[in-house]
């Protein structure tokens with residue numbers, strides 16, 4: 001075990017320079033046709049997967065908690081396009097999209113939702129508690145903001161090991177009011193840890209609007225400023241804007257300049273969880289976001305306009321994606337449930 005004293009001695013503590021928070025560019029750079037296609041396919045996979053999960057939940061095949069990511073797909077896909085082998089990802093309970101973006105197997109994710117042996121936590125974790133060391137996905141956390149110190153710890157480990165790996169630590173705007181976020185900001189800045197705090201501002205924490213819950217809610221990207229952590233507000237519905245901001249934030253971390261906050265302005269179309277009828281906002285508000293800002297539709301329109309794809313070729317991609325999701329759903333229903341004896345396994349790891 002490495003003591004914090006050793007850690008502090010390894011590199012002299014270098015406080016991050018206090019930078020004036022700035023906003024990202026209004027017009028993001030264009031994607032190549034390959035990047036557009038990649039983003040389209042990944043976002044569509046998440047959307048179709050979540051739609052199927054919602055359906056299975058309605059049928060009673062999935063039980064317990066289930067928080068869908070529909071509407072927010074551009075955030076995780078754009079972030080993922082900016083990182084490389086060995087960079088870590090950690091998030092809250094709204095985690096299926098993050099897992100798919102990390103290329104975890106949709107069958108294993110869906111089977112965990114249905115509580116089957118082939119699930120990523122052997123059917124014992126459910127929607128909020130899945131992990132993959134192989135894909136550098138560190139969960140899946142049900143306690144609001146609990147992943148923020150853990151994600152900061154991942155960055156601390158990168159720092160101690162002297163690697164250039166970066167931790168992407170996601171959390172919601174509701175989590176931004178939790179104390180442990182600021183303890184994390186302090187340490188991340190103190191030791192210049194390579195962590196990008198990806199603040200997914202989908203405007204509601206359960207049924208509470210950000211404007212009712214957060215002081216200075218219009219500038220959450222600025223919440224790290226007293227610690228000298230630079231922050232930016234990003235159009236989280238446009239995958240190109242996300243990728244562009246992510247590239248800069250990741251480069252900032254890799255250059256040893258410490259943490260950065262990206263506030264992703266996004267929106268969730270569905271309720272907080274499956275039991276939320278979402279009566280705290282108007283249907284028109286949701287409709288407007290879907291019609292004018294949908295992250296997948298934006299890419300679809302560009303692909304068609306540029307001539308890179310036709311309606312028919314896009315339909316065939318949709319068919320392929322639906323087949324992957326159908327296969328996952330099938331597996332998640334035929335795979336056996338864990339043996340009751342499994343209740344006593346994987347509880348404690350002896351070091």
Ligand SMILES: Cc1ncc(C[n+]2csc(CCOP(=O)(O)OP(=O)(O)O)c2C)c(N)n1
Nearest residue numbers: 094142143144172173174175202204205206
């Ligand atoms: C410490 C703690 N307090 C309260 C809850 C109940 N709770 C679950 S989700 C949630 C809202 C969090 O909203 P946000 O961070 O914005 O994330 P989102 O659900 O919008 O992705 C709350 C209050 C919890 N799980 N943990």
